Amino acid sequence: MKRYLTISEMAKSAGISRRTLIYYDQIDLFKPAKVGENGYRYYGIDQYFELDVILLLKNLDVSLEDIHIFLKNRNVDYVLDGFMRQKEKVDDQIKKLNIIRGSLDSYIERYTTLKNFNLESITHSYREAESFVISDTIESYDDFDSVEIYGRFYNSVDSSDLFSGYPIGFLVDGSAFYQENFHAAPYRALIKIPEDRLHFYQQQRVVRRPAGDYVSGFMKDEIHHINTFNNRFRNYLKEHQLELNGDIWELLWQDETTSEQPEDQVFEVLIPVKRKERN
Structure with a gap:
């Protein structure tokens, strides 16, 4: 039974690029299980689930720095608190975007009036x-x-x-x-x-x-x-x-x-x- 995946195999299975995995390794966020004598990165099958957590958090717009801390504090209380904080950030972004959207509507109405x-x-x-x-x-x-x-x-x-x-x-x-x-x-x-x-x-x-x-x-x-x-x-x-x-x-x-x-x-x-x- 195959125990390790090459970087290309891991990237393909996760739906991300090799460059992303290389970057995650460089910043010590997600490192390969071993590096061969030829310098190739190899990932354990069980590492896929940790990568899945990273991609989940990335999809929720959590910063890479916060993901790094998150991975070291995985328990229900920390996860719940972290998601609550992230929701507050998203709410603030939505509020800001709604203001920008309102301004754009006003500018569009203004210059439509100007055309006529x-x-x-x-x-x-x-x-x-x-x-x-x-x-x-x-x-x-x-x-x-x-x-x-x-x-x-x-x-x-x-x-x-x-x-x-x-x-x-x-x-x-x-x-x-x-x-x-x-x-x-x-x-x-x-x-x-x-x-x-x-x-x-x-x-x-x-x-x-x-x-x-x-x-x-x-x-x-x-x-x-x-x-x-x-x-x-x-x-x-x-x-x-x-x-x-x-x-x-x-x-x-x-x-x-x-x-x-x-x-x-x-x-x-x-x-x-x-x-x-x-x-």
């Missing part, structure tokens, strides 16, 4: 309330002070919120609407925060966009598009007997992720409105 946006369209619709964390006031987007403000702001926001896939927002004082180019007025940057995560942020840094009626439209960050947009927006309000009812909210739908040209950036402008009172 219409620069000529203006919409009057009801918007649900949303909450944001807000930066300090930024006077100009292209000076050193603005870089410092952005840096402090982004560092204060958790990465899962910062990279959630929702467009970064901007808040402009409503009085700027009557300026020649309200898009160039001082503003504050916004990051949307889910309601169940607001408690992670200081209350004074949280601002809420009220639910209500908004007139919205898309524009490109290029002076011709901005001027055209401003005129269309003001004319729309005049024609529909609407007036400004709060501050100006902007969402940056297209950013550096999809274009390296600043003039290709696409903003959605949302202005809260109400019906003009008749005299």
Whole structure:
């Protein structure tokens, strides 16, 4: 009766590669029963069951270092405790992956919207309330002070919120609407925060966009598009007997992720409105 298997026979029976068995030998995880004078590795038939345990644990994503310790402590209590710890690790990974999955869904929805946006369209619709964390006031987007403000702001926001896939927002004082180019007025940057995560942020840094009626439209960050947009927006309000009812909210739908040209950036402008009172 055959007592030993060559490395190729052991690898084939276990469904792994010779290279894997050589590596396991090198790190003292699973060594051959003997090495012949010719340097060939030979494995005992009974070693197959120990290799089976290693492959089981590897399939459960247990690290090789932990498998090494596991093999020296094989009893029910240690195995149960080890599996419980591994389950907690997997649960943490699932939670992280679900966050990543949610961000990917948001990015896909965002860029799908971007593919179908219409620069000529203006919409009057009801918007649900949303909450944001807000930066300090930024006077100009292209000076050193603005870089410092952005840096402090982004560092204060958790990465899962910062990279959630929702467009970064901007808040402009409503009085700027009557300026020649309200898009160039001082503003504050916004990051949307889910309601169940607001408690992670200081209350004074949280601002809420009220639910209500908004007139919205898309524009490109290029002076011709901005001027055209401003005129269309003001004319729309005049024609529909609407007036400004709060501050100006902007969402940056297209950013550096999809274009390296600043003039290709696409903003959605949302202005809260109400019906003009008749005299």
